[in-house]
Amino acid sequence: MSETSVDTIPRHATGLAATLQHARYVIGENPVTGLSVSLFALLLIAALFGPWLVPYDPLASDTNLALHTPTPQHWFGTDQLGRDIFSRVVVATRLDMGIAIASVAAVFIIGGFAGLIAGYFGGWTDRIISRLADTIMAFPLFVLAMGIVAALGNTVTNIVIATAIINFPLYARVARTETNVRRDAGFVQAARLTGNSEMRILLTQIAPNLLPIMIVQMSLTMGYAILNAAGLSFIGLGVRPPTPEWGIMVAEGSGFIVSGEWWIALFPGLALMLAVFCFNLLGDGLRDIFDPQRRT
Amino acid sequence: MNLILQIAKRILSAIPSLIGVVIVTFLLTRVLPGDTAAYFAGPAATPTAIEEVRKKLGLDKPLGAQFVAYVEALAHGDLGNSLTTGQPVTQDLAARLPASAELTLIGLIASMLISIPLGILAAVKQGSLIDHACRLIATAGVSLPVFFTGLLLVYVFYYLLGWAPAPLGRLDVFYSPPPTVTGFYLIDSLLAGDLETFRATAAQLALPAITLGLFALAPIARITRASMLSVLAADFIRTARASGLSARTVIITYAFRNAMLPVVTTLGMVFSFLLGANVLVEKVFAWPGAGSYAVEALIASDYAPVQGFVLAMAVLYILLNLLIDVAYGFIDPRVRLEG
Numbered sequence A: 001m002s003e004t005s006v007d008t009i010p011r012h013a014t015g016l017a018a019t020l021q022h023a024r025y026v027i028g029e030n031p032v033t034g035l036s037v038s039l040f041a042l043l044l045i046a047a048l049f050g051p052w053l054v055p056y057d058p059l060a061s062d063t064n065l066a067l068h069t070p071t072p073q074h075w076f077g078t079d080q081l082g083r084d085i086f087s088r089v090v091v092a093t094r095l096d097m098g099i100a101i102a103s104v105a106a107v108f109i110i111g112g113f114a115g116l117i118a119g120y121f122g123g124w125t126d127r128i129i130s131r132l133a134d135t136i137m138a139f140p141l142f143v144l145a146m147g148i149v150a151a152l153g154n155t156v157t158n159i160v161i162a163t164a165i166i167n168f169p170l171y172a173r174v175a176r177t178e179t180n181v182r183r184d185a186g187f188v189q190a191a192r193l194t195g196n197s198e199m200r201i202l203l204t205q206i207a208p209n210l211l212p213i214m215i216v217q218m219s220l221t222m223g224y225a226i227l228n229a230a231g232l233s234f235i236g237l238g239v240r241p242p243t244p245e246w247g248i249m250v251a252e253g254s255g256f257i258v259s260g261e262w263w264i265a266l267f268p269g270l271a272l273m274l275a276v277f278c279f280n281l282l283g284d285g286l287r288d289i290f291d292p293q294r295r296t
Numbered sequence B: 001m002n003l004i005l006q007i008a009k010r011i012l013s014a015i016p017s018l019i020g021v022v023i024v025t026f027l028l029t030r031v032l033p034g035d036t037a038a039y040f041a042g043p044a045a046t047p048t049a050i051e052e053v054r055k056k057l058g059l060d061k062p063l064g065a066q067f068v069a070y071v072e073a074l075a076h077g078d079l080g081n082s083l084t085t086g087q088p089v090t091q092d093l094a095a096r097l098p099a100s101a102e103l104t105l106i107g108l109i110a111s112m113l114i115s116i117p118l119g120i121l122a123a124v125k126q127g128s129l130i131d132h133a134c135r136l137i138a139t140a141g142v143s144l145p146v147f148f149t150g151l152l153l154v155y156v157f158y159y160l161l162g163w164a165p166a167p168l169g170r171l172d173v174f175y176s177p178p179p180t181v182t183g184f185y186l187i188d189s190l191l192a193g194d195l196e197t198f199r200a201t202a203a204q205l206a207l208p209a210i211t212l213g214l215f216a217l218a219p220i221a222r223i224t225r226a227s228m229l230s231v232l233a234a235d236f237i238r239t240a241r242a243s244g245l246s247a248r249t250v251i252i253t254y255a256f257r258n259a260m261l262p263v264v265t266t267l268g269m270v271f272s273f274l275l276g277a278n279v280l281v282e283k284v285f286a287w288p289g290a291g292s293y294a295v296e297a298l299i300a301s302d303y304a305p306v307q308g309f310v311l312a313m314a315v316l317y318i319l320l321n322l323l324i325d326v327a328y329g330f331i332d333p334r335v336r337l338e339g
Helices: A002-007 A015-029 A031-053 A085-121 A123-137 A141-152 A156-182 A186-193 A198-234 A246-257 A263-290 B002-013 B015-030 B036-041 B047-057 B063-075 B089-124 B129-143 B146-160 B185-191 B195-232 B235-242 B247-284 B290-299 B303-331 B333-338
Strands: none
Touching: A015 A263, A031 A085, A031 A263, A085 A123, A085 A156, A085 A198, A085 A246, A085 A263, A123 A156, A123 B015, A141 A156, A141 A198, A141 B015, A141 B247, A141 B290, A141 B303, A156 A198, A186 A198, A198 A246, A198 A263, A198 B146, A198 B247, A246 A263, A246 B146, A263 B129, A263 B146, B002 B015, B002 B303, B015 B063, B015 B303, B089 B129, B089 B185, B089 B195, B089 B247, B089 B290, B089 B303, B129 B195, B146 B195, B146 B247, B185 B195, B195 B247, B235 B247, B247 B290, B247 B303, B290 B303
């Protein structure tokens, strides 16, 4: 299966053209990937333009309107303070995505670089970085994130840091393995022979080769990062009310579930689920495009 | 003899992880926001009082000496005192762990009972409806925020249908907990011969356990399917089929046993997720376990219980992985021989 998909790329198409051709093939074969791309576009629009698109101020409360079921005026109903849940869900996209993107970007740079030097230099560098990754993996990850936020202080920045730390081993390990195979590849030896410094080889010859697989990794961990951040704010860490954020909105709505006011928790929860679902599908799709041999 | 040596070796190999975990939790206790001594001395403390607390806690000593003191306290099972309950953290955790363990284990068992047969069926009937269902569950399952699933279940089964009791802890207030033997209410109530309490316990346990189970369903089903698929493609399966063995014998006796090995390994990862998800589920269902204890402490800025909880979970996780590896040796004779 995977081999045929590689072979369908004509040999003369190289680089970007081949990738694009293969991308079209993967999306054509699997419409779910197409769906995830459009979901992603929707999330992006909500995150970038959310505050200007929503019909109400996400923070404006009106106690006369408290706890209203969804109506044509308030699509997702109103919460206990009469705030419009639709507006809050849309505006929250930016913060939730922001936390996830910031943490994934941080771990991409730090974890990727750590893996790169571990795989390239080996020896003690490798031993220290691998041991660090192993130690992080020895914790149940969400629990470690809780501990980190508790220790560093209860802020959104620290949620980003904690999420980045628990993802560190994944990135460092992938980058390390991928670097290790290329360490003595022909093009690296050629670059060395022409007098490039080690750091230059690392950054200009090896790092670009890791990009595809690291991009796949980023997309696959985005979903997990969103879930993790929302979980932390659900238990009351990081984001404070009245800031609209999906996890804290579900937490606020959880008290009303037992008395039947389902809409307060349902809509932010659904938004969270869709976002995670979108990134997981997107990750699978990207993997099919960049790394055909790992298709499942 | 060889097996015992093997197990001993594996136990020794867990030691670096344990050391790493202790170092990390130690560092977490020392990077508290602001001045740790001022924090422990309380808001109304004078500078001299703060200095006194600093001396008492050993915070004026170099980091190395502090670490030695920390390890010494750990060796005595001392994790500090909780400010909110006023009790030693070790005692609090010990009192609350059985509740968490009961919930996690029932959730995991329920999940395995469904996901393993599902994964096998999906692999045997590749491309069928059940295979697609399995893939859908595997993708949707990892996307579900566990606290959200829990709330949905509460809404449907408590509010709408009225089948489940209110999501308020391990036992309805009308019942008194069974005499403690194992700390597991299900077992304790049976030991006491109290079927009524057993029923009430099971009713309270059902929704949180299902929530956790749904969460664990996806990874286990996914790996069972993948593992069965690769085993079913192996030569010895083809030979077994060619020799005219019934499909049942081939799948259950030959393929299933071999396919179980990666599944057992994956359980380690599943435990990592479950111990985290447990915290969220306990919060949703007001479950009086270790996770909700840590969350309550976090909200009250009471750090010793949180750190104790993180350390306890990490040690538990390392031990579980150890157990899985040892079990692996028993299941797969090849692993034993290679050692």
